[in-house]
Amino acid sequence: MPATEPPPVSRRPAVVVMSDLVVLARQTRLIEEIVSRNLVPLVLVGPDTPMDRLRVHMADPAHPLSLLTEVIRVPDAAVDTVLCAVQDWVREYEVKGSVCCGEVFVDPAGALGELLRLPGPGGWASRVCRDKVMQRTALNAFGPRWRAVAPAERSRAEPPCYPAVVKPAGRMYSSGVCRVDDAGQLRAALGQFGPEESVLLEELVEGPEFSVEALVHDGDVLWSGITAKRTNEDGGRFFTEMGHICPAPGLTAAEEAALTSANAGVLTKIGLRDGITHAEFRLSRGTAVLMEVAARLPGDAITALWHLATGAPMEPAIIDLALGVKTRYPQPTRRAAQRYADHESGVLGEVHSTLEGTGVSWIKRDGLWPATEVADADAPPRCTAVLVARESGDFLGAQVDSGARSVSVVGDAPLSADLDALGREWVSAVRVGYRTASR
Template sequence: MNRPSDRTPAVVVMSDLAALGRQHRLITDIAERGLVPLVIVGPVTDLARLQTHIDDPDHPLSRIAAVRQLPGPAIDGLLASVRDWLDDYDVRGVICSGEVFVDPAAFLCEALGLPGTGTWAGRVCRDKVMQRVVLREYGPASRAFAPQNRESAAAEVYPSVVKPAGRMFSSGVVRVDDDEELRAALTQYEPDETILVEELVVGPEFSVEALVHNGELLWSGVTAKLTNEGDSRFFTEIGHTSPAKLPAAHTEALVEANAAILKALRFGSGITHAEFRLQQDGRPVLMEIAARLPGDAITMLWHLATGKPIEPAIVDLALGVRPDYPVPTRRAVQRFVEHSPGRLTDVRYEGQPVSWIVDDGFWPSVEAVDATAPARCASVMVSLPRGASLGQLHDSSGRSAYVVVDLPWEADPDSEVLAYADKVELAIEV
């Protein structure tokens, strides 16, 4: 593709306000390379609020040069929206940092001859039903039921897990133990939703983050996950540890399974975030794979664990540059604190500032420490606004405050993080 030298070089980032605030280093890094950050957001973003952040010279998102909002991820709508950008700018990379635009981002990369996941890999990574078909040898026993066939939905074995195929953030995912619970669960979904009914895979949950350059797997990291499934019917994530403290054989099995999946997808360039269950026999079972940056504080955890932020590597991959990302020398943990029902009025942590990320519109920056440094609380954040109603955790949107802690390599992450989580004080009005 011809790129006249008189056009300003730019990178397109597809995201939403929440992910932009979390991954603001992407915008900073793009701008510091002399490239113009152009942003596409979806319908859930409050565009006026985003514009307020862009207009604030002290806000990290102020370096965004232009923003467009789309009503959805339709490829034709995306192409129509960015057509003038392609005339006015020399677009050198496309980055997807949110789930909604994985598919159109892959198409735009391919259309422009830029590094990307590849349209096939992007399509499969965005569709849970396609994953169960294309990657069936890696996943659980599963059946999909289209909206018109939902009345015939059945489980081959109990307990099972019911999930809507098109949602995100663990929304609508629930355990069912018999036919009655299955029928009740089906009433909670929208009429047009396709439903998956899967065997319940028993075992701890992990994610594998991977950096891939032109089909070459450059770096893999295994993150341990903690959910609330032990005392509820739901599967909301309430903690992450990067890297997971595992026997070497289990880490190797997870990394190898992920590598095989990436090969099966013919994955091109970018970052992936795949979620697995590790069965008692040590076999990883794929829950799902996403072709985007991971959510929650996982990128922050890898920064603290390796000493280097991961966002510049993502920009490298988008530009066709082979990044060099280090192995971890510490462990980092994110842990959400338990809350009681009521209205959240304040969060306090003695000796540490508390970041209300919804109000601020960005996540606080952290700096890594030496590998031998003692354990510390790196950040305390609140994911809901003041006045939010707290209740049982059905999905990620109901979580409140959490700590991010980094530890020496040999420390026990599960026990040590509790000492910091217990210092978080929630003020709740009943």
């Protein structure tokens, strides 16, 4: 009598999340949403995540990250490195979706989704979104005048015009991005890059900056929202984002249409299929000029701002799209803002707030952002959070990129309110302390 085949082993359904601790602290609701659907969150983190600290949070029953049981740390975000790291997960679990929460993992998250035939941006769209030179090549009609410079060509590189913007092609968080007004500044800027870094030289586009967040299903934009940006470019040669307002105030219907239609055109051009996207534009004389597009969750507090503005968290919609489910998301009924504080150079000490009912959250230390509590559309303005992105003892210097920022405030108000003025008021109620550096 022939032996009977053993019954197939049932594999638990799961979602792979590629992130780092600093982002997981912001997106704990994403993990909670995955677990609420009886799916296993499989989290892959990069070398910047301190595993000892992450394990402390995972061992704390009161911490949302205690929901994690499967975490892998990789030494880099190369596609091969990530695919090797997750091979056991692919065998042991039924992977239903992949979510990218950080720029460094855009390419491998897209590759994994493509290989497993999962819903998602698609391998090609992810690859283009992660490479600035590929973006400019594929999306030439949407952007400024530009030239790409390979390392061996730096000595004779010239921008299309002056003033120009120098951008390292492979970095993130505005690292290395600066304005140059002449050949001397250009040579000095190019001299700061490593021997293997390619660089973009772009026309400086005058005009306010915005991002467009979009929820995309099967190539169709189901929802999009426009976020106004505030940078520190007026005070120097850098372009560090110092604030966001959702939805962007003061736009005409034609300007809103220019931004949303340009964003839809960009996503169609690169063939993006499913997921949340974050694209940055300059609005110059009524034309939306693409700065860059990302196939991932937006950074800073933007998802929380849309939660405050609409009354609904974005995470359920993000997981819907990762699973291939057509989703919905409401339009805003309030306006929300995040504003970063200026700081002096020195060693960060204590941070104090005189805002009633708003404590100070040390998000890097605690691995946790404060909970988002929504208000009625006509409720009075309020500051909902004071966030410290650095740790006590860190040296604070010039805010030349996003990693150099320290303290921000988050709040919301009725749509008619002046969030820029309110942001300045809330920041003025926060005191950043400094201490003597230890020897």
